[in-house]
Amino acid sequence: MSDTTIELSGVSKRYRLRHGWYVTSLKDEVGRLTARLLGRAVQPREEFWALRDVSFSLERGEVLGLIGMNGAGKSTLLKILSQVTVPTTGSFVTNGRLGSLIEIGAGFHPDLSGRENIFLNGSIMGMTRREVQRKFDQIVAFAEVGRFIDTPIKFYSSGMQMRLGFAVAAHTDPDILLIDEILAVGDASFQAKCLNKLAELKEQDKTIVLVSHNLTNITEHARTVLWIDHGTIRMFGESDAVVDAYLEHVTADMSAEDSHHEARDSGGDRPISILGVAMADASERPQNRFDREDTVVIDVTYSASRPIPGVVFGVSVHDVHGYDLGGVVTDPDSIKVTAPADHGVLRLTLSPLLFNKGAYTLDAYVLDPATRRYYDLRRRALRLVVDGHRAASRESTGYVFYPHQWERLK
Amino acid sequence: MHNTTADLFRHWELISSFALRDIKARYKQSALGVAWALLQPLSMMVVFTLVFSLFAKVPSDGIPYPVFAYSALIFWTFFSNAITGGTVAMVSNASLIRKIYFPRETLLIAVLLAGLLDLGVASLLFVGMLFYYKVSLSLAALWVVPLLLVQITLTFGVISLTSASHVYYRDIGHALPLVVQLWMFATPVAYPVSVIPGWLHPFYMLNPMAAIIDGYRRALILGTAPELPALGMSVAITAIITTIALLVFKRAARTFADVI
Numbered sequence: 001m002s003d004t005t006i007e008l009s010g011v012s013k014r015y016r017l018r019h020g021w022y023v024t025s026l027k028d029e030v031g032r033l034t035a036r037l038l039g040r041a042v043q044p045r046e047e048f049w050a051l052r053d054v055s056f057s058l059e060r061g062e063v064l065g066l067i068g069m070n071g072a073g074k075s076t077l078l079k080i081l082s083q084v085t086v087p088t089t090g091s092f093v094t095n096g097r098l099g100s101l102i103e104i105g106a107g108f109h110p111d112l113s114g115r116e117n118i119f120l121n122g123s124i125m126g127m128t129r130r131e132v133q134r135k136f137d138q139i140v141a142f143a144e145v146g147r148f149i150d151t152p153i154k155f156y157s158s159g160m161q162m163r164l165g166f167a168v169a170a171h172t173d174p175d176i177l178l179i180d181e182i183l184a185v186g187d188a189s190f191q192a193k194c195l196n197k198l199a200e201l202k203e204q205d206k207t208i209v210l211v212s213h214n215l216t217n218i219t220e221h222a223r224t225v226l227w228i229d230h231g232t233i234r235m236f237g238e239s240d241a242v243v244d245a246y247l248e249h250v251t252a253d254m255s256a257e258d259s260h261h262e263a264r265d266s267g268g269d270r271p272i273s274i275l276g277v278a279m280a281d282a283s284e285r286p287q288n289r290f291d292r293e294d295t296v297v298i299d300v301t302y303s304a305s306r307p308i309p310g311v312v313f314g315v316s317v318h319d320v321h322g323y324d325l326g327g328v329v330t331d332p333d334s335i336k337v338t339a340p341a342d343h344g345v346l347r348l349t350l351s352p353l354l355f356n357k358g359a360y361t362l363d364a365y366v367l368d369p370a371t372r373r374y375y376d377l378r379r380r381a382l383r384l385v386v387d388g389h390r391a392a393s394r395e396s397t398g399y400v401f402y403p404h405q406w407e408r409l410k
Numbered sequence: 411m412h413n414t415t416a417d418l419f420r421h422w423e424l425i426s427s428f429a430l431r432d433i434k435a436r437y438k439q440s441a442l443g444v445a446w447a448l449l450q451p452l453s454m455m456v457v458f459t460l461v462f463s464l465f466a467k468v469p470s471d472g473i474p475y476p477v478f479a480y481s482a483l484i485f486w487t488f489f490s491n492a493i494t495g496g497t498v499a500m501v502s503n504a505s506l507i508r509k510i511y512f513p514r515e516t517l518l519i520a521v522l523l524a525g526l527l528d529l530g531v532a533s534l535l536f537v538g539m540l541f542y543y544k545v546s547l548s549l550a551a552l553w554v555v556p557l558l559l560v561q562i563t564l565t566f567g568v569i570s571l572t573s574a575s576h577v578y579y580r581d582i583g584h585a586l587p588l589v590v591q592l593w594m595f596a597t598p599v600a601y602p603v604s605v606i607p608g609w610l611h612p613f614y615m616l617n618p619m620a621a622i623i624d625g626y627r628r629a630l631i632l633g634t635a636p637e638l639p640a641l642g643m644s645v646a647i648t649a650i651i652t653t654i655a656l657l658v659f660k661r662a663a664r665t666f667a668d669v670i
Contacts, residue, residue: 083511085667106509111438123427
């Protein structure tokens with residue numbers, strides 16, 4: 001027997017678009033049928049191909065990263081891999097027990113106790129009662145629910161429910177594991193546990209499919225990456241190469257997209273507004289791709305209709321989910337708008353940039369320091385892509401590289 | 411794809427987990443708890459005795475009417491509750507079906523299993539009534555076992571069809587209570603088969619539940635075998651319905667997650 005655990009060949013998935021929450025009603029169907037019988041034109045159902053001709057295979061012990069924009073087909077692919085649905089055409093074979101950390105806690109019943117739910121959820125995930133029994137103490141310890149184990153879980157906090165769900169899922173001992181944004185679960189100490197579990201599973205030669213928007217996580221854990229775009233495989237191969245190509249593509253896409261203009265209040269009577277935000281490199285050439293140690297120059301152009309006593313400018317960096325990774329603001333006393341200005345320009349220099357490999361967006365805003373009210377806020381005013389050989393180095397994890405030194409004292 | 415014995419065993423555990431969930435969840439936070447399983451057929455029996463026996467003077471083949479009605483009502487309640495619960499089983503577990511793979515029919519078998527427990531509870535009162543009315547069981551009572559098997563198979567077939575349809579057409583959920591009620595009046599629950607005119611009898615027995623319910627009554631109270639030709643017909647219809655239903659269900663279940 002070969003060591004191939006997942007094999008997809010020519011997998012496509014079609015969805016029929018339906019309108020309204022009702023899947024379909026007999027009335028509609030009868031309507032379609034009578035129209036057909038009377039020889040009238042029947043409105044064709046709208047179709048949508050979520051996946052087109054996807055083929056790849058994974059060996060045992062391989063870790064595959066799955067990347068792509070929202071709506072590219074990642075979720076559909078996971079649904080097919082987890083056998084929740086079947087492909088419209090093509091074939092899909094798995095060899096081994098499948099586990100998923102996609103929908104943790106699905107199947108929990110709010111009225112049942114933590115204990116009862118562990119057994120219920122365990123058997124839904126394919127464990128036998130004896131297996132659950134054997135791992136019960138480990139699961140409870142992992143979930144940190146302790147003395148609440150016999151309380152109905154509707155009284156649990158959402159964090160506790162999530163931990164319990166993850167704990168059961170992580171103990172199913174699958175041969176193939178599907179993980180979707182594992183690191184979005186729980187607080188820091190729990191995330192550490194999750195990462196340890198992931199490392200443990202990797203050591204045990206499990207086949208893992210990992211979906212994450214965090215490209216650092218992807219390159220850290222996966223040796224192979226599948227980039228899926230508009231339902232088709234755009235690229236499949238060694239992780240660094242695929243992630244680099246993906247970033248290249250994302251950058252091109254970004255420049256095409258317009259930024260949003262928000263906080264528009266009381267019809268144009270804005271004392272100060274941001275006209276534009278531009279990004280350039282150290283030699284002032286427009287640029288939005290940088291390496292980690294590069295200098296980035298950001299120019300915020302504004303206009304003010306009258307003198308303003310207090311004003312604070314700010315720029316914040318966000319990940320693809322919009323999560324604020326860190327921002328900088330001006331000192332309230334440093335920038336004064338003492339007279340109306342037509343084309344004021346404020347320059348922010350980040351030197352060095354220090355963000356790790358990935359794609360980021362930048363917001364620019366100006367606010368009143370006393371009331372914290374935005375005079376103007378430009379969401380996703382800029383897109384920033386960090387790659388290059390320094391960014392790819394494994395010296396640091398997460399989003400930010402900070403200046404540091406290691407020293408051996410003893 | 412999944413035909414090893416280990417898989418079957420695991421699925422059996424999954425079925426019992428679902429059944430346990432259904433039972434526990436149903437009776438948690440309810441003061442009377444499992445007594446509800448008894449109250450449903452009991453109250454129907456009281457109403458039937460008043461309306462059909464006392465007011466309408468419906469005959470009961472010489473059996474005291476309460477025990478006559480109750481012997482059918484416990485099995486009919488099992489049937490109608492399983493139909494009602496089974497039909498919505500996919501949709502009420504939609505969040506699960508959308509997210510996790512497991513054999514979908516386990517949900518249906520779990521509904522049947524949970525219903526059997528209620529049947530057992532309701533039967534306790536029946537035993538008491540047998541003593542009270544001094545009805546003694548004969549060996550013919552063993553017919554209950556095959557009758558129950560046919561009934562369970564038929565129920566499974568019906569809910570395979572209705573639950574799969576319910577995923578696509580929610581109309582099924584609205585129509586069902588009505589259909590089940592009409593079905594009860596087409597079945598000898600409140601009245602004996604003997605009141606059916608001779609010419610209608612063959613058509614009447616096309617309802618597979620008719621021979622089954624009549625069979626229970628004969629086996630438990632009259633101490634005779636079921637009406638065999640009618641039961642044979644019932645078994646045949648059950649086999650046809652269930653075979654078709656299983657094929658339909660298996661096919662539809664593969665893409666429940668896309669439409670549910």
